[in-house]
Amino acid sequence: MGRIRLSFGLITVVVLASLYLPIVFVFINAFNADEELLGWGGFSTSAFSKVLSDARLRHAFLTSFTIAISATVVSLVVAVTAGLWARRAGKIGRAALGFSVYSRLVLPEVVLAVGVFGLLRKMDLPLGQPAIVAGHVVFLSALATVVVQARLRTMNETLEQAAADLGATPLRAFRRVTLPQLMPALLAGGLLVLTFSLDDLLLSQFLAGSNAETVPMLLLGLIRFKITPEANAIGALMMLITVTILVLAVAVVGLRSGVLSAITGSNQTEGDQE
Amino acid sequence: MNDSKCAISLREVNRTFDDFVAVRDLSLNIADGEFFSLIGPSGCGKTTTLRMLAGLDSPTSGSIEVHGKDMVGVPPYRRPINTVFQNYALFPHLTVGENVAFGLRERKTERREMARRVGEILELVHLPGKEKRRPRELSGGQQQRVALARALVLKPEVLLLDEPLGALDLKLRRSMQGLMKEIQREVGITFVYVTHDQEEAFSMSSRIGIMNRGILEQVDTPQAVYRRPASAFVADFVGASNHVTVEVLSVAGTRYRVAAPTIGTVDCDGVDGIASGSTAAMVVRPELISIVDSGTGASLSGTIRDVSYNGPTVDYLVETGLGTFAIKTDGQRLASIDSSVGITWPASACWLVPMPSELSANETSEEATSA
Numbered sequence: 029m030g031r032i033r034l035s036f037g038l039i040t041v042v043v044l045a046s047l048y049l050p051i052v053f054v055f056i057n058a059f060n061a062d063e064e065l066l067g068w069g070g071f072s073t074s075a076f077s078k079v080l081s082d083a084r085l086r087h088a089f090l091t092s093f094t095i096a097i098s099a100t101v102v103s104l105v106v107a108v109t110a111g112l113w114a115r116r117a118g119k120i121g122r123a124a125l126g127f128s129v130y131s132r133l134v135l136p137e138v139v140l141a142v143g144v145f146g147l148l149r150k151m152d153l154p155l156g157q158p159a160i161v162a163g164h165v166v167f168l169s170a171l172a173t174v175v176v177q178a179r180l181r182t183m184n185e186t187l188e189q190a191a192a193d194l195g196a197t198p199l200r201a202f203r204r205v206t207l208p209q210l211m212p213a214l215l216a217g218g219l220l221v222l223t224f225s226l227d228d229l230l231l232s233q234f235l236a237g238s239n240a241e242t243v244p245m246l247l248l249g250l251i252r253f254k255i256t257p258e259a260n261a262i263g264a265l266m267m268l269i270t271v272t273i274l275v276l277a278v279a280v281v282g283l284r285s286g287v288l289s290a291i292t293g294s295n296q297t298e299g300d301q302e
Numbered sequence: 303m304n305d306s307k308c309a310i311s312l313r314e315v316n317r318t319f320d321d322f323v324a325v326r327d328l329s330l331n332i333a334d335g336e337f338f339s340l341i342g343p344s345g346c347g348k349t350t351t352l353r354m355l356a357g358l359d360s361p362t363s364g365s366i367e368v369h370g371k372d373m374v375g376v377p378p379y380r381r382p383i384n385t386v387f388q389n390y391a392l393f394p395h396l397t398v399g400e401n402v403a404f405g406l407r408e409r410k411t412e413r414r415e416m417a418r419r420v421g422e423i424l425e426l427v428h429l430p431g432k433e434k435r436r437p438r439e440l441s442g443g444q445q446q447r448v449a450l451a452r453a454l455v456l457k458p459e460v461l462l463l464d465e466p467l468g469a470l471d472l473k474l475r476r477s478m479q480g481l482m483k484e485i486q487r488e489v490g491i492t493f494v495y496v497t498h499d500q501e502e503a504f505s506m507s508s509r510i511g512i513m514n515r516g517i518l519e520q521v522d523t524p525q526a527v528y529r530r531p532a533s534a535f536v537a538d539f540v541g542a543s544n545h546v547t548v549e550v551l552s553v554a555g556t557r558y559r560v561a562a563p564t565i566g567t568v569d570c571d572g573v574d575g576i577a578s579g580s581t582a583a584m585v586v587r588p589e590l591i592s593i594v595d596s597g598t599g600a601s602l603s604g605t606i607r608d609v610s611y612n613g614p615t616v617d618y619l620v621e622t623g624l625g626t627f628a629i630k631t632d633g634q635r636l637a638s639i640d641s642s643v644g645i646t647w648p649a650s651a652c653w654l655v656p657m658p659s660e661l662s663a664n665e666t667s668e669e670a671t672s673a
Contacts, residue, residue: 189358190391192378194405194452204404208395 051267058260065255075257076265085246085262092242095157095232096225099164103221104214106165107172111180112206125173132170140167141234148235155237163231168224172217179213215277223270308370309334309460309492310355315364317350324350326516328364332460332494332509337486339495339503342513342539348496351513352462355494356385369459379408384453385462389469390445392437398424398448399433405456423455426485443474447481454489463495467502479506500540504528512536532573534658537585544591544627545583547657553578558654560584564623565601572654581657588630590651593618593643600644602627606637620645 058076062069079085114125132140144163148155187209191201229244236245243266250259310332317325325347332338340348353359354366357378366373373381384405392401402420403411411419424430427447437445446466453461466482467475483506486493497503503510504524511521512535520532531537534545548560551567558572562584576582596603604622616633619626620643627645637643 184389184391186387186389186391187393189378190385190387190393191404193356193358193383193385193387194456195379195408196404197379200408205393 054260054263054267057255057257058264060257060260063256065257065260072257075261079258079261079265082258084241085243088241088243088246091157091240092226092244095160095164095242096222098161099168099225100218100221102161102165103169103172104176104218106169107176107217108210108214110169110173111176114177115180115185129170129173129177132167133174137167137230141231144231145234155235155240157240159235159237160232160240160242163235164221164225164228167231168221171220171224175217175220176210176213179210183209215280219274219277222273226266226270307334308332309336309368310494311365311367311370312351313365313367315351315354315361315366317347317354317359318362323516325354325361328516328518330511330518330521332492334369335490335492336509337483337493337495337507338509338511339497339507340511340513341497341500341503344498345515346513347516348498348513349464352385352464352494352496355460356383356462357381382459383462384456384458384460385464386446386449386453386466388464388466390437390449390466392445392448392452394437396437397433398429398435398437398440401437401448402433402452402455404452409456419455423451426454426488427451428481442470443478446470446478450482450485454485454491457489458491460492460494463493465497466495467497467499475502482506504540512539514539530571530573530653531585531655534583534585534655537653537655542588542628544586544588544625546586546624548582548584548654550576550578550580550582550654558582560654562624568649568652570649570652570654573656576654576656583655583657585653585655586627586647586651588617588628589615591627591629591645591647593620593629593631593637594646596642596644601646603642603644606639606641606643609637609639 057065059071059073060069061072061074110125110129114122117125141163144159144166145155148159148162153159183206187205188201191205192198196204227244228242229248232240232242232245236242243262247259247262250256250262308331310330312328312330315325315328316323328347328351340351342348350359354361355373357373357376357380360374364374368382393404396404399420402423403416406416406419420433421430424432427450429444429447429451432440432444432448437448440448446469449466463482467478470478479502482493486506495503495507507524509521509523510527512519512527514533514535520527520536522530527536528540531540531543537543537545546562546565548562548568551559551561553576556571556574557569558576559567559569560582561567568584570584572582594600602622602624604620604627606618607621607626608617608619610617611633614633616631616636618629618631618637620629621627622645629645
């Protein structure tokens with residue numbers, strides 16, 4: 029018994045270590061004074077100051093965030109529209125939407141990339157930042173739709189009918205009842221899209237054309253020759269930003285509802301007895 | 303009923319879903335300030351009728367008027383009608399106060415006026431000072447009263463209630479019925495109440511409509527519906543009744559002479575328009591039948607198959623040559639299972655209704671027992 033427990037513990041430690049060690053190394057090397065990263069050359073923040081003063085990198089950050097935020101907004105609009113439509117749609121419509129959503133999730137990204145690339149060429153549309161946004165939306169709106177639909181399924185349609193009964197026009201009912209109820213799902217879905225978009229390399233690479241460069245693209249270019257403290261510093265910064273967004277989001281929604289419990293949503297009519 | 307006093311007027315309303323007829327040729331007038339109940343088994347079309355009044359559904363044909371104004375095609379948010387939904391449909395992301403103020407805000411009510419009216423109406427439903435609570439922090443009965451307050455605060459011309467007490471336990475239901483009646487008297491708004499519980503409808507309503515398979519079978523006061531049911535279905539639905547198939551010998555107005563097998567000739571009142579020479583169903587109320595010694599002056603003899611003791615009453619099932627009879631007695635005389643007894647009733651306990659068609663007879667009795 030003791031031996032089995034010990035070996036299970038060991039496996040857990042090894043798995044966790046191999047998951048987190050690379051991340052730890054990124055952080056450590058970001059502060060390494062040794063330019064060649066051959067050993068520990070002492071503590072230095074020079075990599076960060078170099079990175080932050082680099083115009084090309086600042087531009088890449090801006091590009092990445094512009095793309096990510098645009099993709100998030102458009103994806104959420106698509107997700108909410110699709111989700112609301114699916115509630116009214118017949119069996120065939122719902123099946124079609126399900127197929128579209130899950131095929132986009134399981135198809136290899138490279139297939140999507142080639143497809144969007146080919147389509148844009150065919151339509152004679154330029155590559156660049158808007159093309160990347162479009163590519164990300166094609167892929168990531170499916171992710172957002174899954175999250176929004178999961179929430180909608182737990183929501184009671186009689187609430188909208190009650191709003192209408194109390195005098196709210198369809199638009200007002202959406203504003204005052206549907207949207208607030210969807211908020212946790214929009215936040216969770218939005219975060220997913222944002223981080224996936226920030227992280228994306230493949231679609232961006234295909235659709236960037238000659239003048240758009242995102243952070244992952246720049247990073248790949250940097251390490252093609254050699255890994256420097258600057259590359260690690262960029263990685264560390266990306267991570268900090270993502271974690272910060274997550275923490276802020278959770279703080280805004282409040283731990284009261286909690287993003288995850290809100291998605292599974294089980295708060296309809298539980299009440300203590302009198 | 304003249305038009306100015308008529309809160310709701312439905313004319314030949316039909317609602318079909320594909321090949322299913324949910325409501326058929328429904329015509330109904332409901333007076334101003336009336337507490338009207340629509341009852342029937344599930345799937346009888348009562349909820350569809352309510353939804354058409356609320357504007358959440360529209361009739362396939364026919365007209366719906368509220369105080370003389372045509373409502374067909376008017377969306378729910380423009381109707382002078384509010385609804386208390388079956389599962390309350392309170393907004394979980396809003397407080398009790400915000401829930402009650404929801405409609406007032408849509409009507410752009412001034413802030414202070416809004417707070418005053420919300421406070422007043424919560425007082426009326428016995429929930430004073432609960433504005434800041436969340437719906438989920440309240441019990442089922444309290445949530446129900448919030449739903450009532452949220453609709454009443456808008457002073458609608460008509461209030462619709464869709465099985466509002468269905469989710470509550472029996473004791474709470476009885477006390478809520480009392481509150482509902484009291485509130486209706488106080489505000490004087492026309493209530494249209496949908497339920498499958500005939501006792502609930504009887505105890506609260508000034509008039510009752512009984513629906514069955516999309517058809518409004520009878521509209522009358524609770525007493526009239528109980529004493530003079532228009533059909534075998536109504537008789538069954540408003541309280542278990544016994545049927546004897548009889549032959550109509552002669553007709554004089556609504557007075558009939560019928561021949562019942564084993565029992566012989568009976569003179570009784572009944573529904574208007576049953577033809578002489580036809581077969582009809584004679585309804586006998588369980589509480590008007592008495593159990594006597596077999597043989598002496600009994601209408602029928604039979605064997606007791608079941609006894610259930612309910613405190614104030616004792617119910618028996620007696621198997622006779624004409625089928626099984628349900629009997630409700632005051633418990634003065636106790637008989638045991640499997641004993642042979644006689645049963646008898648006065649002619650005044652009988653009421654004649656048209657013979658239900660074979661199909662509906664089976665179906666309705668099943669639905670009535672399950673309801």
